Amino acid sequence: DVKVTQSSRYLVKRTGEKVFLECVQDMDHENMFWYRQDPGLGLRLIYFSYDVKMKEKGDIPEGYSVSREKKERFSLILESASTNQTSMYLCASRDSGYEQYFGPGTRLTVT
Amino acid sequence: AQSVTQLDSQVPVFEEAPVELRCNYSSSVSVYLFWYVQYPNQGLQLLLKYLSGSTLVKGINGFEAEFNKSQTSFHLRKPSVHISDTAEYFCAVSLFGNEKLTFGTGTRLTIIP
Numbered sequence: 001d002v003k004v005t006q007s008s009r010y011l012v013k014r015t016g017e018k019v020f021l022e023c024v025q026d027m028d029h030e031n032m033f034w035y036r037q038d039p040g041l042g043l044r045l046i047y048f049s050y051d052v053k054m055k056e057k058g059d060i061p062e063g064y065s066v067s068r069e070k071k072e073r074f075s076l077i078l079e080s081a082s083t084n085q086t087s088m089y090l091c092a093s094r095d096s097g098y099e100q101y102f103g104p105g106t107r108l109t110v111t
Numbered sequence: 112a113q114s115v116t117q118l119d120s121q122v123p124v125f126e127e128a129p130v131e132l133r134c135n136y137s138s139s140v141s142v143y144l145f146w147y148v149q150y151p152n153q154g155l156q157l158l159l160k161y162l163s164g165s166t167l168v169k170g171i172n173g174f175e176a177e178f179n180k181s182q183t184s185f186h187l188r189k190p191s192v193h194i195s196d197t198a199e200y201f202c203a204v205s206l207f208g209n210e211k212l213t214f215g216t217g218t219r220l221t222i223i224p
């Protein structure tokens with residue numbers, strides 16, 4: 001059974017804190033993605049990675065960075081969290097048939 | 112750049128009735144099309160996809176969708192819905208050979224007993 005796991009389901013952080021969201025996949029996929037999901041806006045792509053140490057900006061990269069040191073792990077970093085980054089964050093990996101497999105999500109609240 | 116429009120943000124349907132969730136896309140080049148479902152408090156999972164071939168695509172849980180190139184649509188249908196179909200449904204598009212997936216804003220399907 002394919003699996004994408006995310007380090008936390010719920011997270012509460014203070015404004016200005018550095019936040020790390022971790023994602024791990026066990027399917028040996030090359031492509032991994034970070035999205036944020038907001039009501040009425042659907043999913044928006046923050047960053048994606050097509051190989052170890054390779055990354056590309058998505059549609060809303062401002063305020064975020066990513067790290068991919070190993071194939072199975074893709075981290076999203078909020079350098080200095082702000083209240084407008086309160087959201088649901090979803091990680092996904094993609095197979096060769098273009099199907100994306102999603103983790104359960106991390107609901108981040110920044111106060 | 113591609114874009115996706117889901118015109119209906121909420122669709123209420125009686126149990127055992129048919130349903131159609133609408134999706135239109137805009138792109139000047141060939142596309143891949145997807146429908147994902149998100150059950151409450153879960154991540155997304157793939158319902159079905161169109162990459163090439165037959166324009167009528169069958170997916171899981173009795174859903175199907177038809178790719179209509181002339182109308183740039185990819186509507187999702189089910190002939191008889193169940194309570195368990197209550198979820199949010201997302202249409203998504205990617206350009207041929209492109210890694211990025213663009214999602215619509217979602218349609219919340221509510222089944223009325």
